[in-house]
Amino acid sequence: MNKAARTAVREARRLIASRPLLFLLAAWPLFYGLFLGSIYSARVVTEMPAAVCDEDRTAMSRLALRYIDATRSIAVKYRAADAAQLQAYILSGKAETAIYIPRGFSSGIKRGKPGVITAYVNGANLLVANIALSELRTAAGTIAAGARVKFLRKTGSSGAKALAAYAPVKVDSFKLFNPGGNYLNYLLPGIWATILQQLLLAFGGLSLAGEKDEGTLGRARRVAGGPVALLAGKALPYAAFFMLVFAVFDLAIFPFFSIPRGGSALLLSGLNALFIYAALGAGFLISAASEEGMDALKGVLLIGAPALLLSGYIWPVSYMPWFVKPFALLIPLTHYLGALRTVTQYGAGITYILPQAAALLATGTLCFGAAWLKLRGRRA
Amino acid sequence: MMQAFLAVFRRECLRIVRNRHLRLICLASPFLYGVMLASVYAHKRINAVPVGLVDMDNSALSREAARRVDATENVDILRSYDTPAQAQDAVIRGEVHGFLYVPKDFSRDIKRGGEARLRVAADYANVVVANPVLMAASDAANDLSGELFTGLAARRGLVRRRAEDLTQLVRADVRPIFNPQMNYLDFFVPGLIFAVLQQIIIVGLAFTVTEERQKGRGAELYELSGGRPAALLAAKAAPYLLLNFAFSLFFIYGLLPFFDLRPQAGPAAVLGLTLLFVACTTAFGLVVSSCFRRTTDAFLALMFFSMPAFLVSGFSWPSYAMPWFVRAVALPIPTTHFMAWFRMTLGAPLPPGAQLRPALILAALGAFYAFSAWLILRRLYRRAGLA
Numbered sequence: 001m002n003k004a005a006r007t008a009v010r011e012a013r014r015l016i017a018s019r020p021l022l023f024l025l026a027a028w029p030l031f032y033g034l035f036l037g038s039i040y041s042a043r044v045v046t047e048m049p050a051a052v053c054d055e056d057r058t059a060m061s062r063l064a065l066r067y068i069d070a071t072r073s074i075a076v077k078y079r080a081a082d083a084a085q086l087q088a089y090i091l092s093g094k095a096e097t098a099i100y101i102p103r104g105f106s107s108g109i110k111r112g113k114p115g116v117i118t119a120y121v122n123g124a125n126l127l128v129a130n131i132a133l134s135e136l137r138t139a140a141g142t143i144a145a146g147a148r149v150k151f152l153r154k155t156g157s158s159g160a161k162a163l164a165a166y167a168p169v170k171v172d173s174f175k176l177f178n179p180g181g182n183y184l185n186y187l188l189p190g191i192w193a194t195i196l197q198q199l200l201l202a203f204g205g206l207s208l209a210g211e212k213d214e215g216t217l218g219r220a221r222r223v224a225g226g227p228v229a230l231l232a233g234k235a236l237p238y239a240a241f242f243m244l245v246f247a248v249f250d251l252a253i254f255p256f257f258s259i260p261r262g263g264s265a266l267l268l269s270g271l272n273a274l275f276i277y278a279a280l281g282a283g284f285l286i287s288a289a290s291e292e293g294m295d296a297l298k299g300v301l302l303i304g305a306p307a308l309l310l311s312g313y314i315w316p317v318s319y320m321p322w323f324v325k326p327f328a329l330l331i332p333l334t335h336y337l338g339a340l341r342t343v344t345q346y347g348a349g350i351t352y353i354l355p356q357a358a359a360l361l362a363t364g365t366l367c368f369g370a371a372w373l374k375l376r377g378r379r380a
Numbered sequence: 381m382m383q384a385f386l387a388v389f390r391r392e393c394l395r396i397v398r399n400r401h402l403r404l405i406c407l408a409s410p411f412l413y414g415v416m417l418a419s420v421y422a423h424k425r426i427n428a429v430p431v432g433l434v435d436m437d438n439s440a441l442s443r444e445a446a447r448r449v450d451a452t453e454n455v456d457i458l459r460s461y462d463t464p465a466q467a468q469d470a471v472i473r474g475e476v477h478g479f480l481y482v483p484k485d486f487s488r489d490i491k492r493g494g495e496a497r498l499r500v501a502a503d504y505a506n507v508v509v510a511n512p513v514l515m516a517a518s519d520a521a522n523d524l525s526g527e528l529f530t531g532l533a534a535r536r537g538l539v540r541r542r543a544e545d546l547t548q549l550v551r552a553d554v555r556p557i558f559n560p561q562m563n564y565l566d567f568f569v570p571g572l573i574f575a576v577l578q579q580i581i582i583v584g585l586a587f588t589v590t591e592e593r594q595k596g597r598g599a600e601l602y603e604l605s606g607g608r609p610a611a612l613l614a615a616k617a618a619p620y621l622l623l624n625f626a627f628s629l630f631f632i633y634g635l636l637p638f639f640d641l642r643p644q645a646g647p648a649a650v651l652g653l654t655l656l657f658v659a660c661t662t663a664f665g666l667v668v669s670s671c672f673r674r675t676t677d678a679f680l681a682l683m684f685f686s687m688p689a690f691l692v693s694g695f696s697w698p699s700y701a702m703p704w705f706v707r708a709v710a711l712p713i714p715t716t717h718f719m720a721w722f723r724m725t726l727g728a729p730l731p732p733g734a735q736l737r738p739a740l741i742l743a744a745l746g747a748f749y750a751f752s753a754w755l756i757l758r759r760l761y762r763r764a765g766l767a
Contacts, residue, residue, distance in 0.1 A: 020677045028684065035706075039691050042701040049700070090557065091731055093720065096698070116553050123556030124723045126567040128698055130511055133554050141522070148529060151538075171521045172497050173514050176471060176478070178504035183697065186507045191691070195684065202680060213676070294401050294587075297679040304683060305579070306413065309420050309572070314508060315564065319423040324416065338474075345505040346472045 003225040007233020010223055011207070015237065021206070024199065029245050032195045033253040036188065041257070043182035044073070045131055050097040051078035051089035058106035064117060064143055068099060071135040086120075096122045097132045109147065127183075177345045185259050189344065190313040190337055192249060197279050197333045198304040200242060202297065204283015207234045208375075209296035227375035231368060235280050239273075242280075246272040262347030271339050271353065274360040278332035281367030288371040303331060313337045335359040384606035388615030391604065395588060396619055401675075406584045406620070410627040413576040414635055417569065422639070424563035429512050430458040432467040432479035439487035445498055448520035449480055454512035464501075471503050478502035478513040490528060508564075558727025565639055570726055571695040571719045573631050578661050578715045579686040581624050585665035586678040588616070594674055602766045609757040613750070617662045625658045636726070643722075644729040653735060656742040657718040663749035664714055670756045689713050694720065717741045 015021055050068070054061050069076040078095055080086040089095040098120040109115040119136050123129040178185050211217040224230035250268065254261050261268075286299035309315065310328040317328050328334050339356035342348045350357075396402045431449075435442050450457040458476055461467040467479035481499040489496040500517035502510035534540050559566045592601060605612035632643060632650060643650045672678035691697065692710040699707050710716045721738040724730060 020680065024680060032684070032688070036688060036691060038703055039697060039706050041703055045698060045701050047700070048698075088731070091724075091728070091734060093724070119554045121554055121556045123559030123562055124567065124727050125696070125698060126559065126562060126564060127696060129556050129559070129562060133556070134515070136554050137518075151533065171514075171517050172499045173517065174499065174501040175504035175510065175514075176468070176501050178507070181504050181507060181510075183507065186505065191687070194687065198683060202683065206676070206680075210676075293676045294679065297676060297683070298401065298404060301583075301679070301683050305576075305686065306417060306420075308687070309417060314506075315420060316426070316506070316509060319426060321419050321422050324419050327416075341505050342472060342474075348472045352472055 003223065003229040004233040004236070007220065007224040007229055008236040010220065011234045012237040014210075021203075025203070025241060028199060029196060030248070030253075033192060033249060034256075036191050036195070037184070037253065037257045040184040040188060043184045044180065045128055045183075046073055047075040048073050048096045048128060048132060049077040049094060050074045050099060050132075051080050051086055051095035052076050052099045052101070053080040053083060053086040054101045055082075055103045056101045056105040060106035060109060060115075061101045064101060064105075064139070065099070067139040067142055068136065071139060073131045073135050090120055090122060093122075096125075096128050097136075099136075184257060185345075187314075188257065188259060189254075189340060190308060190311070192253075193275075193337055193340065194304075194308040194311075194333060196242070196245065196249075197275075197307060197331075197336075198300070200238070200276060200279035201283040201286070201300040201304050203238045204235070204280045205286045205290070205296035205300040206293055207238070207284060208287035208371075209290040209293045212291065213293045227372045230375065231284060231372060235284065235368075238280055239276050242276045243269075243273065246276070261344045263343040264349070267350055267353075268340075268343055271336070271343060271357065271360075274357055274364070275332060275336040277364035278335075278360040278367070281364035281371070282332060284371040285367040285374075288374040307331050307333045310334065311337050313341075329359075330363075332360055332363050335363070381606070381608060381611055384604065384608055384611045385615045385618075387604050388601065388612055389618050392588070392616055392619045396623070399591075401587060402584065405580060405587060406623060409580055410577060410624070410630075413580075414573050414627075414631055417572045417576065418565070418635060418639060421565040421569055424565045425561070426509055426512055426564070427453045428456045429454060429478070429509055429516075430476045431455045431513055432470050432476040433457045433460045434462070434464050434467050434479055434481045435460065436484040437482045437486040441487040441490060442482040445482060445486070445520065445524055446480060448523055449500075449516050452516040452519055454516035454519075468501070471501070477506070477509045480517060493532075558724055560727075566641060566726065567723075568696070569639065570636065570641065570723050571690065571693070571715075573635070574628075574657070574719055574722065575686055575690040575693075575695075575715055577624060577627060577631070577658075578689065578713075579682070580627075581620060581658070581661045582665040582668055582685065583679065583682050584620055585617070585662065586669040586672060586682055587675055589666070589669035590672045590675045590678045598760070598764055599766065602761060607761075607766070609754050609761065613666060613753055613757060617666060620665070621658055621662045624662070625655055628654045628658055641726050643725045644727070645725040645735065649735045650725070653718065653721060653739055653742070656739055656746065657714055660714040660742045660746035660749065663746045663753060664712075666753035667749050667756065670753065670760075689715060692716070695723070712745060714742060714745060717745075 015025065052065055054065060065076060068074055074097060078089050080089060080098075083100060086098045086100060090098045100118040100120075102116070102118070105115045105117075117136075117140055119132070121129045121132045121136075175181050208217065211220050221230060224233055250261065250265070282303065283300065287296050290296040290299065310324065310331060311334040312328060317325055317334070320328065335356040339353040342352050342356075346352070396406050433446050435446060446457060449455060457480070461470060461479065464479070464481055467476070467481070470476050471478065479501055481501065483497060483499065486496045486498070498517060498521050500514060502513035504510045530540065556562050592598065601612055605615065632654065636642065668682070669678065672681065692702070692706050693713065693716040694702070694710060699710065717738045721734070724734070
C-alpha cells in the first residue's frame with residue numbers, strides 16, 4: 001500500500017513538472033467544455049434564410065408566405081423575381097430554402113382546385129432540411145385547414161364542430177427527455193465525454209510509455225516494488241483528478257449551459273468512476289504494450305478519433321454494419337454514453353444501467369489485468 | 381534550387397517509407413479511417429425505428445390508425461403495452477424509441493363528429509432517431525384525417541373528387557435538393573473523410589517536422605537544401621501533398637462512388653479544388669508544426685484538433701446558428717471552405733462561379749500559410765546562426 005502511495009506521489013510530481021501535460025490536464029477540459037458548448041448556444045436552428053418567389057402576388061399567396069415566415073425556423077430573407085433567381089439563391093448557399101408560389105395559385109384554390117407551394121430545401125445538411133420540411137408542411141397544413149373549416153361552416157357545421165371536423169385526427173407529440181428538441185442538450189454531453197475519454201486515454205497512454213522515453217521506468221518499478229503497485233500508484237492521481245474534472249462539468253459547466261441533469265448524483269458519480277476506470281485501463285494497456293510515447297499516442301488516436309461516431313450516441317449501433325459493431329463495443333465511451341443518457345436524461349436508476357456498468361467494469365479490469373501481465377512478463 | 385529541392389524531396393519520401401510512425405500515419409490511416417467511417421453510415425437512413433403501442437381504445441379505428449403508422453417506412457410497431465408508464469419504461473430500457481398512445485374513446489369521438497387525439501411520444505434524447513417517429517405519426521394522422529374528412533364532405537353532398545381536392549387544398553411540395561434521399565451517408569461521410577484527411581496531413585507533417593527538430597537535424601537539412609528555406613519547405617511538403625492528393629482522388633473517385641456519391645462538377649473543377657485544399661492544408665500543417673518542439677507534444681495537442689475543426693466548420697451545425705467568435709475560429713481552417721463546396725457538388729451541378737469563391741479563399745489561405753511557414757523557418761535558421 002505504501003509503495004502504491006509513493007508511486008502516486010511520484011506520478012503527481014512528474015505531472016506537475018511537465019508543463020504541456022499539466023496544461024492539458026488543467027486547462028484543456030475547461031477550454032473544450034466552454035468552447036464546444038458555445039457552438040450550440042443557439043440550441044435550435046432558427047432564422048434559417050429562405051428565398052421566395054411569389055408569381056401569384058395575391059392576398060392568399062402573401063398570407064401563405066406570412067405563415068411560412070412566422071414559423072420558428074424559417075426567415076424570409078430574399079425575394080426573387082423569377083424561378084432562375086430563386087435557384088441562384090440556393091445554389092450560391094445564401095438561402096437554405098427556396099419557396100415558389102406559381103401564378104394562378106389563389107384562383108385555383110378559389111375554384112376548389114389544390115394549390116401547390118413548391119419548396120426546394122438544401123438537403124445537403126439534413127439537420128436543416130428536416131426542420132424546414134416539418135415547418136413547411138405545418139404551414140401548408142394550416143392554410144389548407146382554413147379552407148376545410150370554411151367548407152364545413154358553409155355546409156351547416158357550427159364553428160366548434162367545423163374546427164373539430166376539418167382534421168378529425170390530431171397528433172399530440174411529446175418530445176420525451178428533451179422537450180425543446182434542442183441540439184445543445186442532445187449533442188454536448190456526448191462531445192464532452194469524448195474529449196474527456198481522449199484525455200484519459202492519453203494520460204494512461206503516456207504514464208508508462210513516457211517513462212520509457214525518459215529512461216526512468218526502471219526507477220518507477222523499484223519505487224513501486226511490483227506491477228500492481230506500479231499500476232495502482234500511477235493511475236491514482238489521474239483517477240482523482242478526473243473525478244474532480246467530472247464534478248466540475250456536472251456542477252458548473254452543465255448548469256452554465258442550462259443543460260438539465262436528472263437522476264441521482266451518487267449514481268452519476270459511480271458511473272463517472274467506472275468510466276474513468278475503464279478509459280484509464282485502456283490507456284494503461286496501450287502504454288504497457290508500447291515501446292515509446294509515440295506508439296502509445298498512436299494507439300490513443302486510433303481508439304479516440306472515431307470514438308464518438310462509433311459510440312452509437314448519434315447514429316445508433318443497431319444501424320451500423322456487423323463488422324463495425326464489435327469495435328463500437330470495445331470502446332468505453334459507447335457504454336458510458338448509453339448509461340449517461342439513461343441516468344441524466346431519463347432520470348433512471350441503477351437497474352437500468354447494469355449492463356453498461358458491467359461492461360465498463362469488465363473493460364477496466366481486463367485492460368488493467370492485461371497491462372499487469374505485460375509488465376510482469378517484461379520483468380521476467 | 382531544383383537540385384536542393386530534389387535532394388530534400390527524396391530524403392522525405394524515404395523517411396515516409398522507412399519510419400514506422402510515418403508509415404502508419406501517412407499510408408495506413410487514410411484507408412483505415414476512410415473506409416471505417418464511411419461504413420458506419422452504410423445504412424444511409426434511420427428507418428423502421430422500433431416503437432411501442434398503447435391502444436386504450438381497442439376499436440377498428442384505433443387499429444387502423446396504428447396500422448397506418450406501422451405502414452410508414454419510418455417506424456415498426458414492435459410490441460403493445462398496457463399503459464403509457466410501461467411503454468415509457470421500455471423507452472428507458474432501450475427496447476423502443478417511442479410509442480403511440482391511442483386514448484379511450486378515440487373512435488367514439490370521431491364518430492360523434494368531434495376531435496380525436498392520437499398521442500405520440502418519441503425519445504428526443506436522440507433527435508436523429510426521434511424525428512422519424514414524429515414524422516410517421518403526423519403522416520398517418522393526416523392521411524386518416526383526410527380520408528375521414530372526404531367521407532364527411534361526400535355525405536354533405538360534395539362530389540368525392542372535389543372533397544379529396546379539399547383535403548389537399550394547399551400542399552407543400554418539398555423537394556430536397558443536393559441530397560434528395562435525405563440520407564445520413566450523403567450528409568456526413570463526404571465531410572468526415574476530408575476532416576480525417578486534414579487531420580492526417582497535419583499530424584504527419586507535425587511528426588516529421590518536430591522529429592527533425594527534436595533530433596537536431598536542422599543543420600543537415602539546411603545544407604541539403606542549399607540554405608534556401610523555400611526549397612526546404614517545398615521539398616519537405618511535396619511528398620505529403622502528392623500522397624494526400626492521391627488519397628483524396630481515391631476517396632472521391634473510388635470510395636464515394638461505392639456509396640453512390642459522385643461529384644457533379646467536371647474533373648477540372650474537382651481536381652483543381654481538391655489540389656488547392658490539400659496544398660492549403662499542407663501549408664497550414666507546416667505552420668502548426670512549427671509550434672511544437674517535441675513529437676509527443678504535437679501529437680497530444682493535435683489529437684484534440686479534428687473534432688472541434690469539424691464541429692465549427694458549419695458542416696453539421698449551420699454557421700449562422702453559431703456565435704460570431706466560433707465562426708471566426710472556423711474561417712482559417714481549410715476544411716470549412718472545401719467541405720461546404722464539396723458536399724454541394726455531390727448533390728447537383730453547380731453554376732461555374734460556384735467554384736470561384738472556395739478556390740480563391742483556399743488559394744489565399746494557402747499562400748498566407750506558406751509565407752508564414754517560410755518566415756518562421758527563416759527566423760529559426762537565423763536564431764541557430766545558420767543564415
